[in-house]
Amino acid sequence: MDYFIVAITTVAGLYFHWWLYVRIRRWMERDLALSMAAGDPAMQRYMLERLAEAKASGVRRGQLDEWLHQAACEYLQRRS
Template sequence: MDYLIVFVTTVAGLYFHGWLYVRIRRWMDRDLALSLAGKDEGKRTFMLEQLADARAQKVKRRDLPQWLEAAAAGYLAR
């Protein structure tokens, strides 16, 4: 019975840490997109859409800042 408790607790802890890691990465990506948008509400909406598009295209995380900066520059051209 003791092994079962240790196993369940360990699995629950690992799951929680994995969930927390994913949430923090998403928050950081969202914060990056919003920081590139500034205070312009239209651009904020645009950048969140671009972030969703980057996720759909499976842009690698290391390439995401450059990808979002290019998207932000494209908004300025409008």
């Protein structure tokens, strides 16, 4: 019975840490996209759409910064 309790507690702890890691990573990606919007509500919506597109396209985390930066530049050029 003791092993069962330890196993359940370990699995629950590992799941919680995985869940927390995923949430923090999502928050960081969202904050990255919103930081490039510079407080403009229309650009914030656009950047969140591009973030969703990047996730759907399978853009890796290491390339996400450059990908979002390019999207922000395209938005600013289109507005000008």
